[in-house]
Amino acid sequence: MTLVEWAQQVCAELELPDEIGKSDVDRILDLAKDAAHSVARPAAPLTTYLLGIAVGRGADPADAAAAVAALAREHAAGAADES
Numbered sequence: 001m002t003l004v005e006w007a008q009q010v011c012a013e014l015e016l017p018d019e020i021g022k023s024d025v026d027r028i029l030d031l032a033k034d035a036a037h038s039v040a041r042p043a044a045p046l047t048t049y050l051l052g053i054a055v056g057r058g059a060d061p062a063d064a065a066a067a068v069a070a071l072a073r074e075h076a077a078g079a080a081d082e083s
Helices: 002-013 022-038 043-056 061-083
Strands: none
Touching: 002 022, 022 043, 022 061, 043 061
């Protein structure tokens, strides 16, 4: 089973009306990677959950993910500057 297939099954189980595709899965995984590597590993699921809430409230998925990924990278840069 691919991650896209898994995501589609989860959407069906949760009765989410929108279809999820590879680009959606890639966007979520990229954001999780940025959060995990730039903030802390536990930030990955938390960050993607918060992205889901924002999208559920009407935020554009690509714009919201890009903004939060930039925030995570800024955090990493600031932490590096403090070292």
